[in-house]
Amino acid sequence: MSDNADQNARAPLAGPADPDKVATSPAPHSPGAAPMREMKADLVVIGAGSAGLSAAAGAAQFGLSVVLYEKGEMGGDCLNSGCVPSKALLSAAKAAAQVREAGKFGIETTPPRIDWEKVKLHVRTSIATIAPVDSQERFEGLGCTVIREHAKFASPDTVISPTTRVKARRIIIATGSRAFIPPIEGLANTPYLTNETIFDLPDFPEHLVILGGGPIGMEMAQAFVRLGAKVTVIEMGKALGRSDRAHAEIAIEALRAEGVTLLEGYKATKVEQDGKTIRVHTEPKDGEAWTVEGSHLLVAVGRQTVFDGMDLDKGDVDHDRKGIIVGDNLRSASNRRVWALGDAAGREQFTHIAGWHASVFARRAFFKQRTKADSLPVPAVTYTSPEVAQLGLTEAEAREKHGDDITTPSFQFEESDRAIAEADTDGEVKLIVRKGKLLGASIVGKEAGDLLQLVSVAMSNGLGVKELTNFISPYPTRAEGVKRAANAHYADVVFGKSAKRLVGLLQRIP
Structure with a gap:
């Protein structure tokens, strides 16, 4: 979204x-x-x-x-119940996380105190501020x-x-x-939340159980764990399954480090309520079955x-x-x-x-133009911290289609001066290239969705990886990572034996 x-x-x-x-x-x-x-x-x-x-x-x-x-x-x-309130909630949760993480900059703080009513007020205010643009009037x-x-x-x-x-x-x-509501035994008779109801939740959840490890489920998992809830995510397959696998794992590990419990490969088979407790029974693909007990249940398994x-x-x-x-x-x-x-x-x-x-x-x-709906590559961003941004083919999709006839030049943010200064070096920029043509890109890290737009402009206008090397990127910025990933594609050519031989010959010319 x-x-x-x-x-x-x-x-x-x-x-x-x-x-x-x-x-x-x-x-x-x-x-x-x-x-x-x-x-x-x-x-x-x-x-x-x-x-x-x-x-x-x-x-x-x-x-x-x-x-x-x-x-x-x-x-x-x-x-009303999607992009705007979710990003407002994520912003509030990020503020709480920044207070907890201030110590790494030498700033001593006390743990943040979360006022759920004021957090909801921020969400409502964000909606109300934008609403006149979409209003009937x-x-x-x-x-x-x-x-x-x-x-x-x-x-x-x-x-x-x-x-x-x-x-x-x-x-x-x-x-x-x-929100799609799956036909799970007992779910229809158990109170559950969707994106339409979670932002107006009267009481802050003690333990939020989330069905679905896609973008919505993972964003809400991080938001609520940062605001102080216990969170368990149940996902039938792989969390963030449509993203580059290696990049998805970086985000997943970050969420786990913050306290999110993620059960991948588990199918919810039955839901029941016992007083104020909601119980979710699961069936694993491999291993031991789990029964998860929580105070609230969010269904985020897809849309219809x-x-x-x-x-x-x-x-x-x-x-x-x-x-x-x-x-x-x-x-x-x-x-x-x-x-x-x-x-x-x-x-x-x-x-x-x-x-x-x-x-x-x-x-x-x-x-009367002949523009096609599918004529441009579609960016997709999961707004967790770190963000996971995807455009065009993933590396796995490209290799399945073109075999080894692709390259994946990359740049790790641990080499970014801006990321080092911000003490936030998780992630990388990865380009998917075939014969100089951009087939896709994946970026994981802070502000990945914003950085992806450089590649989106290039791909949407038929530009290749070469054009991503031919601009001046301001220093120090994270966006340098896109240019440096593109530069990496040409490293062997620019600094290889042939280039050294050519430079040596040219130096003989007065």
Whole structure:
């Protein structure tokens, strides 16, 4: 998950769209009920999360008539229960960790005292500060008609809600996703938390048990252990399984050193409650079974798309478990009037992907460009300390595809002067290179997500590893690590026997 929505959603306010483009007229829809509003629009957007807001803002500022449906909170999951609150909580936890670690700089402190209510206030304040950018008032100021109701299809070109029927030229489904709840025995009858409820937890957990060792699970594990809870993570496979394995292990060991108990290769088979105790029974792939007892349970085993009650069949919109069936243009395979953006498109589930999807939609729908949703490498960052950032192919994926025809030049932060000065030298930059072409990169360490953007710019614009050597990096910065990893790719060429021989010959020239 990323921290911000696409720039289109945060652009300056524009005047309202042409009022003639939104036609309304009363029409009765049931005896005794208020007349249903009938409308026509250039674009209907279902879902006011990152993708929907970005697309709606862009269309409205182009002067098109836009109807935006949202039955829940404006801003969607990212603002209200995802990126923003999780990073706010992580920041509070990081502050507590810095107090504990101040001694390594010669600064004596007392252990931090955690006020859970004030931590939650910081989380709520972060949300409230950003909320006006995603608010109904802002989007009405842009010219959108915002309807805070559940929307569903009445026909392939018509969307209805309890008060409104809209016939649209184009329809965007951007309904996002929610936490997947696995079919574990007893779970449905046991109180559990998801990302939608954990940030408003009334009482701080004494022992938080987390199902799932992916980015959400591991981020919350570190946050709560730093704030003073006991934390156990149960993961069926490998924690941070989609990241570079060696880099994931560096982050995992850091969490274990801080007190997180991680059970990898354990499947939760049964959950039960005994008074205030929640008990999770596990089945190992190998070894001894564990029963974990805790005060609270967080389910973080993945996400599932949300299409509840949308009558997609009436809209002639084909879909599967992952999302709407779309092509690389994000257009429905069965109804070309319909587009799916963000999590609803069944691809990567990141806020920055939602913003990119809105850009792809605008380019294709309004400017008739042939931009593809999968045309750029997708960055993924787990915001633990150290951060784990991944772009393109991992080393394992590249070797599986190209064998030994790749190189992995790297730079360890223990050689970074800035990292040494900060007493935070864990991690490295690793580039995945084949014949001078960048296939991917993995960075683990402080601010890894920020550093990855240098490689992302290069890969997205067709630049090779050579271009990462040809810029002046300010000293001392961690970003030097990207350049020095790229330099390492050419070390044998620049300082090898042939280069020495050439330099020797050139020195004979007056």
